[in-house]
Amino acid sequence: MPVPGTHGATASSADTSLRVGARVRRLREDRGLSLSALARAAGIGKASLSELEAGRRNATLSTLYALAAPLGVPLAALLDEAVGAEVSGGGVTARLLDVRHHPDSTVETYVMHFAAGEVRHSPSHGAGVREHLVVVRGALQLGPDTQPCEAVAGEHVAFDADVPHHYAALGDEPAEGILVIVTPAGIPSRDRSDPP
Structure with missing residues (x-):
């Protein structure tokens, strides 16, 4: 498990945030959902979802589970199936x-x-x-x-x-x-x- 505060952990966290954000955006667009519609269905704020999609916000487990259900995908799909991807909360x-x-x-x-x-x-x-x-x-x-x-x-x-x-x-x-x-x-x- 990465050691908090190391360069590798920061890079991995940033990479995961960007990958997760891009994947959520692609899935949302593929389903014809607006930011507002997905945020409402997942029970999260529209601004939070926008920041997550842009890779500026780390997704928590709770957020990803909330998004997976209305998108109709397993959790791994939101992690872009990247082995080693880590999410916490x-x-x-x-x-x-x-x-x-x-x-x-x-x-x-x-x-x-x-x-x-x-x-x-x-x-x-x-x-x-x-x-x-x-x-x-x-x-x-x-x-x-x-x-x-x-x-x-x-x-x-x-x-x-x-x-x-x-x-x-x-x-x-x-x-x-x-x-x-x-x-x-x-x-x-x-x-x-x-x-x-």
Whole structure:
């Protein structure tokens, strides 16, 4: 993981911001959405979206998840499928390890770092999206908001991610895991009138 404050981390962060911004803009334009329409559908400010598209604002995990749903794409698509791209926010960092396209699905693999005591809330993804997480350090509470479970290092949890769900680092130690997201091919985007 890059060391904060080093030249490499700054360059990587700037490169990721530009790549993410360009990708969001291309996807938005391909779908015929205005800045206002996408910002409204994602529940973010129009000025924030404009700065993100220009590469002047770092996207957080929350922002990217909010944008992925109305654009109808997996998270990796917003990272331009750049292996090693990292995005963080709210004490959680995700680094893309791999993305594979199969005839019936897209499979994204991330390494996730959770600061001690942090909770990562995620909106529902499209129908049929499934998440798998292997805890490699610490302990996590994870899964659907209505029925989460707990897992410690060495344990695996899988759940349907088409409902609001969360990850919470338990105890006083950070947690890490390998997250695999399986998105069915041709998944319809969430209705644009739905709240994020």
